[in-house]
Amino acid sequence: MTAALLPRSLYLQRLLVVDPTTGDVEDAQFTELSRFVGPGDVLVVNDAGTLPASLPVRFGELELELRLAGPVEEGWAVLFGEGSWRERTEDRAAPPRLEVGDVLELDGRRVPVLEVSTTSPRLIRVSLTLEEVLSNGVPVQYSYVPRDLRLDEVQTPYAGRPWATEMPSAGRVLTPELMEKLRAAGAEVHALTHAAGLSATGDSALDAALPLPEPYEVPEETWAAVQRADRVIAVGTSVVRALESAARGELSGVAEMVIGPDTELRVVDGLLSGMHEPGESHFQMMAAFLPLERLRGAVRHAEREGYRNHEFGDSTLLLPG
Amino acid sequence: MSTTTPSKPQDTRGLAGQTVGDTSICQVSQTELIYRGYEIADLAANATFEEVAHVLLVGHKPSAEELAAVFAVNLVGPHALTRRLAGAMALRGEGTVVAISSDVVDANYPGWGAYAASKAAHDHLMGTLAAELPAVRFLSVDPGEMDTAMHADALPDADPSTLRRPADVARALVSHLASAPSGQRSTLELTP
Numbered sequence: 001m002t003a004a005l006l007p008r009s010l011y012l013q014r015l016l017v018v019d020p021t022t023g024d025v026e027d028a029q030f031t032e033l034s035r036f037v038g039p040g041d042v043l044v045v046n047d048a049g050t051l052p053a054s055l056p057v058r059f060g061e062l063e064l065e066l067r068l069a070g071p072v073e074e075g076w077a078v079l080f081g082e083g084s085w086r087e088r089t090e091d092r093a094a095p096p097r098l099e100v101g102d103v104l105e106l107d108g109r110r111v112p113v114l115e116v117s118t119t120s121p122r123l124i125r126v127s128l129t130l131e132e133v134l135s136n137g138v139p140v141q142y143s144y145v146p147r148d149l150r151l152d153e154v155q156t157p158y159a160g161r162p163w164a165t166e167m168p169s170a171g172r173v174l175t176p177e178l179m180e181k182l183r184a185a186g187a188e189v190h191a192l193t194h195a196a197g198l199s200a201t202g203d204s205a206l207d208a209a210l211p212l213p214e215p216y217e218v219p220e221e222t223w224a225a226v227q228r229a230d231r232v233i234a235v236g237t238s239v240v241r242a243l244e245s246a247a248r249g250e251l252s253g254v255a256e257m258v259i260g261p262d263t264e265l266r267v268v269d270g271l272l273s274g275m276h277e278p279g280e281s282h283f284q285m286m287a288a289f290l291p292l293e294r295l296r297g298a299v300r301h302a303e304r305e306g307y308r309n310h311e312f313g314d315s316t317l318l319l320p321g
Numbered sequence: 322m323s324t325t326t327p328s329k330p331q332d333t334r335g336l337a338g339q340t341v342g343d344t345s346i347c348q349v350s351q352t353e354l355i356y357r358g359y360e361i362a363d364l365a366a367n368a369t370f371e372e373v374a375h376v377l378l379v380g381h382k383p384s385a386e387e388l389a390a391v392f393a394v395n396l397v398g399p400h401a402l403t404r405r406l407a408g409a410m411a412l413r414g415e416g417t418v419v420a421i422s423s424d425v426v427d428a429n430y431p432g433w434g435a436y437a438a439s440k441a442a443h444d445h446l447m448g449t450l451a452a453e454l455p456a457v458r459f460l461s462v463d464p465g466e467m468d469t470a471m472h473a474d475a476l477p478d479a480d481p482s483t484l485r486r487p488a489d490v491a492r493a494l495v496s497h498l499a500s501a502p503s504g505q506r507s508t509l510e511l512t513p
Binding site: 189 | 407411455
């Protein structure tokens, strides 16, 4: 599949509608989303704002990149070696191996390493303030995008608390006007907040452990709407993770579970997401909604029809009839 | 204005040798004649008649950069911030955005063009947002003439006792919000 290289307008966004029970597909436009929902449907979005999670740090003479792996208050971050986002993460120089007590420098301030993860020595814990991140950070960049992304380009239209380190991109073009249309069609739209983390690090040990545990908060009101809904449609894989974690534990907590083909979904019925291909963790999560063979069929259709993938790509709606 | 007579005039042509004085509009020294900070020769060579008139009346040269700066502060910034927040409000189905407008929108006061145009444009965008997002209230409120530094700069001769105190306006604004109409400009009533 071809990547969408830049943030595109809502009016270019295509929507592939897949019926998980039959595998039937329909080609549509994202602006037509309200056509597929009605009374009894509850859409749940992740309203986390995207942090400027990429921070320029120094270690001695080395100029490195520190990428937050979760909310600022948690302090976990992944260290990247010299070079920039223009190189693919897997091609970048390895960062030095840091130990507890080593000191990084951010804008002249000392940032000591407080903890080193057992998963990978590149995953470290530091103490930063939100203000330091907002004044020094830039959004996580992608090597396939031809220019620097601005912070406002990686926000959903309804972004609130800055908690995500990469954009919860399924709702990127879900504008307030479109939300009004969904409500006019009889559907409800509710929010939760989930600290969507890094999508890839280029470090095989770390990537195998993704997604890392991520904090989430489901408001009582949203949970009540989910309970009375005929169909719960998650806008984004992070919402599936939050709601299914809430169904197995507390309304607010840390999502540890990784959803895949063998996961029995307890609350979520449908998913609005991007275009995902075999091998990606998001593809694995989609496989919880329909048999792998049907999912592969839908991906083949999308490739044939020229759908675009990655952060600014087209959308898939998995929706049982 | 202070006037002194030089003790030993050497040349009496023009203003040479005369220390005429120093006012908010004009400064004369031994070698320079400066209007509003601009050398007279500079104004003569580089400014149009209208610009010189503006310099004398208002105090500085109007420029495209200044117009853009007024729009950046009064329109572009507030609108970008409003758009950024309005989505989260629309998602929750409630929220109120208040813009401080002005009665200059309705009239044409000399020297107030950029300010008035920026406020009128912002009122218009608030009205459009109100039409687009009915769940959120977009209010433009004219607070009346207030005793502020901006007012003193613009109209130094105004009697401050005839102007509203910002603290009173702020209190009245809070109670005005509940009843103010969304999508249109309202004028703040101040009950003594």
